[in-house]
Amino acid sequence: MVHKVGKSVDHMIEMKKSFHRNTENKKLIANAATFLRKNAKSMRLVNCIACDSKNYSEWAVVFGFAYSKCNQCGLIFMNPHPNKESLLDYYTLDNYAYNSYQSVNFNPATLKVKYECVYIPRFEFVNQFGNITTWLDIGTGNGEMVYSINKHTNGRVKSAGIDPSPDCINYAQINLNVKLIQSDIEDYIENEKLSFDVISLFGVLEHLSHPELIIKKLGEKMEKGSLLVMLVPVALSLSSIINKSNSDIIARHLTPPSHVTLWSEEAMKSMLSKHTFNIEGIWKYGQDCFEIFYYLCEKLDVKEKQRLLESMPALQDAIDRSGLSDEMIVVAKKY
Numbered sequence: 485m486v487h488k489v490g491k492s493v494d495h496m497i498e499m500k501k502s503f504h505r506n507t508e509n510k511k512l513i514a515n516a517a518t519f520l521r522k523n524a525k526s527m528r529l530v531n532c533i534a535c536d537s538k539n540y541s542e543w544a545v546v547f548g549f550a551y552s553k554c555n556q557c558g559l560i561f562m563n564p565h566p567n568k569e570s571l572l573d574y575y576t577l578d579n580y581a582y583n584s585y586q587s588v589n590f591n592p593a594t595l596k597v598k599y600e601c602v603y604i605p606r607f608e609f610v611n612q613f614g615n616i617t618t619w620l621d622i623g624t625g626n627g628e629m630v631y632s633i634n635k636h637t638n639g640r641v642k643s644a645g646i647d648p649s650p651d652c653i654n655y656a657q658i659n660l661n662v663k664l665i666q667s668d669i670e671d672y673i674e675n676e677k678l679s680f681d682v683i684s685l686f687g688v689l690e691h692l693s694h695p696e697l698i699i700k701k702l703g704e705k706m707e708k709g710s711l712l713v714m715l716v717p718v719a720l721s722l723s724s725i726i727n728k729s730n731s732d733i734i735a736r737h738l739t740p741p742s743h744v745t746l747w748s749e750e751a752m753k754s755m756l757s758k759h760t761f762n763i764e765g766i767w768k769y770g771q772d773c774f775e776i777f778y779y780l781c782e783k784l785d786v787k788e789k790q791r792l793l794e795s796m797p798a799l800q801d802a803i804d805r806s807g808l809s810d811e812m813i814v815v816a817k818k819y
C-alpha cells in the first residue's frame with residue numbers, strides 16, 4: 485500500500501489572515517441550535533457507522549450534539565444520529581452549498597492557486613494507481629475539480645461531476661464553463677450506470693447520515709479494477725484533540741451538524757473491505773496548524789500574528805510527520 489504524508493500549506497497563509505474565529509463560531513452555534521430545534525426528536529442511537537459495532541464510548545459534546553467513538557475501529561460519529569431527510573433539509577433549505585461557494589465571488593487568481601496546490605496534487609496522487617481515462621466526481625460542489633482534471637489532462641481524462649445544489653451547477657456553468665449534473669447523490673448512484681475508471685467523493689462522506697450505504701451501492705455497481713477515492717476528516721488528529729478540549733469555541737473541523745463522522749484508517753478498512761474494495765493508498769495531510777492559529781491569534785498584535793502565520797508551513801510539516809494530520813485521501817480498488 486502507498487502511504488504519503490504531508491502537503492505544503494504556504495498558499496493558504498494569505499487566506500487565513502482574515503479568518504475570524506468568533507464570527508464563524510457564532511454562525512455554527514446558531515446553525516446547530518436551529519437544526520436541533522427542528523430535528524432532535526428524530527435523532528436515534530446507532531451502532532458504529534463503519535463497522536457496525538455496539539462497542540462505543542461517549543467522546544465529546546459539541547453545541548448540544550453528542551459524538552461517540554467506536555472502540556473497535558476508531559470512527560467518531562454523531563450519536564444520537566441524524567437521518568438523511570434532516571441533513572438534506574439542512575443542506576438545501578439552509579443554503580449550505582450556497583454559503584460555502586457562492587458567497588465567495590469568482591476569483592481567477594484564487595482558482596489558479598487551488599488548481600495548482602489542491603486539485604492537481606489530488607489528481608496526480610490518484611493517477612499513479614491506474615490508467616485513468618474517465619472520472620466521476622460525486623458531490624463536486626462548484627465544479628473546480630472537474631474543471632481542473634479536464635484542463636490538466638487537455639481533455640484526455642473525461643471528467644464529470646454531480647451535485648444536488650442548483651447554485652453550484654450555475655456557478656460552474658457561468659464561471660468555469662463546466663456542465664455539471666444536478667442530482668441527489670443517492671438517487672444518482674442508484675439509477676445511473678457507473679462505468680468510470682475513478683469515482684471520487686471529496687469531502688462528502690462526513691456529511692452523510694449513512695455513508696456505508698453509498699459505499700455498499702458503489703461496491704455493487706462499480707466495475708472491477710476501478711478506483712474509489714475519498715477525502716475525509718481524520719478522527720485522531722491534532723485538530724480533533726484541540727476541538728475536543730475547547731468544544732464551546734469550535735470554528736472548523738468538528739462542526740455539527742455538517743460533520744457527522746470523523747474517520748480512522750481502521751474504520752475505512754472495515755467499511756471498504758465489507759463492500760469489495762481494497763485500500764491501495766492513503767495520503768494524510770492537514771490544516772491543524774491553522775486550528776492552533778485560530779486559538780492563539782485573538783489577542784495578538786499584527787506583527788505577532790504575522791510571525792505566527794509565517795511559522796505555519798514548518799508547524800504543519802511537523803504535525804504531518806507526527807501522524808496527527810486532520811485530513812486523509814483514501815484510494816481503494818474494487819475487486
Ligand SMILES: [Zn+2]
Nearest residue numbers: 532535554557
Ligand atoms: Zn467501528
